[in-house]
Amino acid sequence: xxxxxxxxxxxxxxxxxxxxxxxxxxxxxxxxxxxxxxxxxxxxxxxxxxxxxxxxxxxxxxxxxxxxxxxxxxxxxxxxxxxxxxxxxxxxxxxxxxxxxxxxxxxxxxxxxxxxxxxxxxxxxxxxxxxxxxxxxxxxxxxxxxxxxxxxxxxxxxxxxxxxxxxxxxxxxxxxxxxxxxxxxxxxxxxxxxxxxxxxxxxxxxxxxxxxxxxxxxxxxxxxxxxxxxxxxxxxxxxxxxxxxxxxxxxxxxxxxxxxxxxxxxxxxxxxxxxxxxxxxxxxxxxxxxxxxxxxxxxxxx
Numbered sequence: 053x054x055x056x057x058x059x060x061x062x063x064x065x066x067x068x069x070x071x072x073x074x075x076x077x078x079x080x081x082x083x084x085x086x087x088x089x090x091x092x093x094x095x096x097x098x099x100x101x102x103x104x105x106x107x108x109x110x111x112x113x114x115x116x117x118x119x120x121x122x123x124x125x126x127x128x129x130x131x132x133x134x135x136x137x138x139x140x141x142x143x144x145x146x147x148x149x150x151x152x153x154x155x156x157x158x159x160x161x162x163x164x165x166x167x168x169x170x171x172x173x174x175x176x177x178x179x180x181x182x183x184x185x186x187x188x189x190x191x192x193x194x195x196x197x198x199x200x201x202x203x204x205x206x207x208x209x210x211x212x213x214x215x216x217x218x219x220x221x222x223x224x225x226x227x228x229x230x231x232x233x234x235x236x237x238x239x240x241x242x243x244x245x246x247x248x249x250x251x252x253x254x255x256x257x258x259x260x261x262x263x264x265x266x267x268x269x270x271x272x273x274x275x276x277x278x279x280x281x282x283x284x285x286x287x288x289x290x291x292x293x294x295x296x297x298x299x300x301x302x303x304x305x306x307x308x309x310x311x312x313x314x315x316x317x318x319x320x321x322x323x324x325x326x327x328x329x330x331x332x333x334x335x336x337x338x339x340x341x342x343x344x345x346x347x348x349x350x351x352x353x354x
Contacts, residue, residue: 072224084128194235196305199298221324
């Protein structure tokens with residue numbers, strides 16, 4: 053007999069040690085699987101779980117979750133049960149024959165160049181961590197990194213001389229990304245305050261976080277949630293009408309590169325996309341931009 057709770061723990065450990073998934077991704081899988089487990093009558097034996105349990109879980113999600121969210125949770129379950137059947141822990145996959153809801157293809161949210169500049173200029177001297185926040189915003193836009201990639205960066209990953217950043221992305225894949233001079237300059241300026249935070253942490257008797265590029269107010273490594281909150285707050289201060297997220301900066305990075313003539317394959321490498329089809333959705337945005345420019349500028353456009 054194998055209990056569901058222990059199997060979930062084993063699966064999450066496998067994602068980390070064997071698949072090399074980021075802690076941010078593993079946490080997401082863990083939350084989705086825990087939510088499913090809570091719909092079971094008890095910590096049931098894995099081989100007692102049937103398609104009926106899955107359908108009951110999906111029904112419970114409707115009404116307060118988008119189709120994309122439901123699909124994501126089902127994807128977590130699908131990976132979990134595939135792992136269990138591959139390891140011979142489970143005899144039959146209860147998800148076989150169950151398809152997720154069709155989610156409409158949403159276009160990536162991105163900022164204009166002027167909006168990005170307004171966002172980067174939003175931190176002010178009155179802000180305690182102005183130097184850190186400017187460096188973060190510059191680096192997010194300069195490299196197109198995911199927020200999980202940003203917070204896991206160590207100081208040694210940034211080569212100031214060559215202006216290159218080593219990024220470890222999904223599946224533990226590494227890539228080298230060029231960094232613009234405004235971003236490297238902003239990071240250099242922040243390093244002084246970083247040293248002070250490390251010294252303050254040591255004086256309080258805590259183990260010093262020597263590696264992390266970005267630190268919180270207590271001298272520990274900054275989290276994805278904190279970065280998301282910071283970016284959103286500066287977006288509101290800058291008067292940007294939409295909610296600004298770190299991922300919106302990633303989308304802006306890709307869109308602006310393509311608008312300026314970068315080829316799709318290069319942008320794919322810079323973003324760390326395993327499939328070109330993931331990058332291709334940005335071409336719709338740039339075509340919309342080109343159409344708008346044409347309509348405004350060409351004498352015979354209308």
